[in-house]
Amino acid sequence: MRSRTAAPALTEPTAEGPATRLSVHASSGKRLGAAHPRQEGPADLRLVPPALAAWATAAVMLHAPPARVLGTVIASLASAAVLLALRNRRAGTGRARLSGALVLLCVAAAACSAGLHGADLRRGPVPELAREYAAVTAEVEITSDPRLTRPRTGGSRPARTTVLIEADVRRVERAGRAGRGAAVATRAPVLMMVDARPARGGAPDGRARPTEERSPWLGLLPSTRLRIEARLAPARAGGDRFAAVLRVKGRDGPETVGEPSGPQRLAGRLRAGLRAATDGLSTDARALLPGLVVGDTARVTPELEEAFRGTDLTHTLAVSGANFTLLLALLLGPPGLAQYAERRGLAARLGIPLRTTALLGGVISLGFVVVCRPDPSVLRAAACGSVALLALATGRRRSLIPALATAVLLLVLYDPWLARTYGFLLSVLATGALLTLAPRWSVGLRRRGVPPRLAEALAAAGAAQAVCAPVVVVLSARVSLVAVPCNLLAEFALAPATVLGFLALATALPAIPLAKALAWCASWPVEWIAQIARTGAALPGAGVDWPGSWAGAALLGALTPVVLLAGRRLLGHPWWCAICALLLVLLVVRPPQLTRVITGWPPPGWRLVMCDVGQGDAMVLAAGEDTGVVVDAGPDPALVDRCLRSLGITRVPLVVLTHFFFLVFKSVS
Structure with missing residues (x-):
């Protein structure tokens, strides 16, 4: 039933107190919260302490000894039982005791979950074989998308590119004759490190293909089962969620023994379709659009990633609640109106009932997690949105703070590693x-x-x-x-880029020409975001060093x-x-004339400058106004680039390398 009588009176926040609002609403003769959710009173914070307690407990207990975990669980349950018994005897003062008992129960549950997950790293044959650096033959199930390492270069040889894959070992046996026939079923999380050196041959035109396009390991989907021969090594102590590291020689490609699940195959086809739809776009657009939509950052270059990091725009490349909110906004209308009787969106225009809409939103949540992969921000966004949809379906239109607390509590109980x-x-x-x-x-x-x-x-x-x-x-x-102004400028382009990107994702399989057209439309706001990141990161005073x-x-x-x-x-x-x-603008822009007056750098008439580039050498020779010759550059292009900018160098006509470094020199010209 659509109600339009009470909402207009309270569309804008007022400075009136709760008693005044209640009296005004009482005179209207309608149920509290019937048309305006903010009439329900102050935010409900009762779930916040249990969520925080569970979060802290999970973070502490993941690597705790079993005796400590067991003691924590027993002590928490016993204390909760005492508080509940006291509450039954003194009903008048039982609310605080009930809250305390709930916190203790959540602590016990989090300690139990974290203890069980931590035990996975210590039990079974995998940790013992890793301590021996044993060569093994294993059957593994992939649990995440493969990704390439981007190591910094140092020394006289290029660092080897490696494919990282998270997986669960399901069966393992020691390699060699002595180990044949001794396969052991287990379940241990491991990190696979695959040598991604190119296979023989290249592109049809004779040029070498990029590693991303050559390695068959990068095309594997989660839930795929592989049979591999590798050498085990211990994982880093005290911080990793892996029982061991598997070092795999991947020259011959993966040996598949089990195909991925149906949902993962569909998600892989959708992600591949989005990449295909962006192939004809500019470099920035084809790299950023898959990242904005599904968190696929495989094409993002280190230089562009550094620009996003310098302007605190990296959250746009990690799928988060903003993406999920836009999806729900298409279904429910603006988030603020989703709690009103006068809701909007596609569901309301199509006449879909409220509870059916909530159910449809739950299906979207599940698909969102499968396609975008269960990263921490994706899980938090989907869990929070699902709890809010459940509240909407049952008629309990409350603040989203309890939904966030519930999402945190459920997630740290389901996967305690998120707490770290x-x-x-x-x-x-x-x-x-x-x-x-x-x-x-x-x-x-x-x-x-x-x-x-x-x-x-x-x-x-x-x-x-x-x-x-x-x-x-x-x-x-x-x-x-520059984080706040850059985020403000990027905010206007995020919504159209994300919505058009999702439409391109949805149409990539049935109609790739339409998906390409939508991706081309999305490329304009995407390039705007990239330009903001590069411009902001290039400012001399974009950031201040901090401990x-x-x-x-x-x-x-x-x-x-x-x-x-x-x-x-x-x-x-x-x-x-x-x-x-x-003053802030001057601090960020740092005009060379003003900087020279205040700091004395660069000195007038300078001829030679030695730059601090860490391990390595770099010299700059003055060659005219705004021009310099660079001799060596060190392994990190960001450090020498910062030195050149401090000198006001905008053109480098010549680079002389006296040592054989494998590096990428980022010219400022």
Whole structure:
């Protein structure tokens, strides 16, 4: 039944308190929350403590001894039983005890799950054979898409390209006569490292093909079973989720003993169809569009990946809740209206009932995970969306914070290894910031005269950056000063690029010409995003070096509220805001004339500069205005490139190499 009487009165957030809102709604004579979900009162945070407790327990117990895991489970269950018994005796004060018992039960469940997953790394014959570096013949089942390593070059020889494949060992036997007939059934997670040296021959025109197109190992799909001959080696202690490492000589290609499952074959055909639809596009578009849609980053070059990392746009290449939200928006309409009786979207226009729509959304969630692969951000997005759909189907239209907490709890119980991944942590932090901080900041900006759409975009980008920056600095040892403006500029292109990309994915199998046309349309916003990343990363002051440790993260986390408080006070003083904005622009752009006056670098009339490029040498000889001759460059192109930019060199007519380094020199000309 469609209701249109109560929604218009509360379409904009107000400063009134809960009592005022309740009295206003009582006078309307309608049930609380019938047309406006925000009338249900404050956010329900009861599931947040159990989710956090389970998360922390899973992270700690994965490598804990069995005795400690068992003791934690018994102690938690006993304490929960005591709290529940006390609650039954004193019903008046039982809510806090019930919450405490729920937390303890979640701790016990997380400890049990983490203990069982951790035991997989220690039981069976695989760990023992790995300690002996034994040669084995094994039957493995692939659990992830193969990917290429991108090692940094050092020394006089090029580093060997390797294909990495995550798999489960199902049967293993020691190679050689002594081991024949002694195959043992097991289940142990391993990391396969396959030598991806090219097979003999090349392209029809005589040119060598790229490794990505030559190696047959890169075309394998998850759930495929292989028979391999390899040598086992121990995995890194204390951090990996693998029982061992399998080093495979892959010159003859994989020996398949079991075909992939039907859903995986369909997902592989869809992903291959999307790649085929993008083959005729520009280099950036054909690399980025599969990454935006299904997380396929095989074609993204190291240079482009570095630009995205420098501008904190790497989240656009990892399939996340934004992609899933766009899919649901096509089905349900705008996310804010999905909880109203006056919902929109394709389902409402086709007359599909609400519960059938939720069921259809669940099917989309499952397909989303299969096609995009179960990465941490994909699992979190799908689980959170599924819980929200369940709430929508049962009529419990609440805040998405309980849905996020439920998703975190279910995921860390299902796969405790997610509790130790940075991707999962960043995904949850960003989502939590969008649900808690961003709405308040958006309201504050609108009160100060900022247009609503711009206020929402600013609030979303600023909240996600403020919360995720302390974790990002641990990974990159750098704080980006251009992340917020680059994300704002890219935000306008993400939605059309993703929607058109999904349409190209859906039409690639039945109508490849239509898919190519849709991919060409999507290439325009995709190239816009790539240009933003390259331009932002190329600015001299795009980032500030920061201690890349948890101490540095804590320092940044302590400074962030101070900066936010100062910024809030500055919003009331337009002139001070303009001055601070100008100083920030000068800090990021760093005009050479101003930089030379302040720092004295580069010195006037310089002739020769030795650049710090780590292990190696690099010299720059002045050869005219904005021109320099480079002698050696070191193994890392980013370091010598930074030196050239600090000198104002924009043209390199000659590069002299006195040592035989296998390197890629990124020219600034």
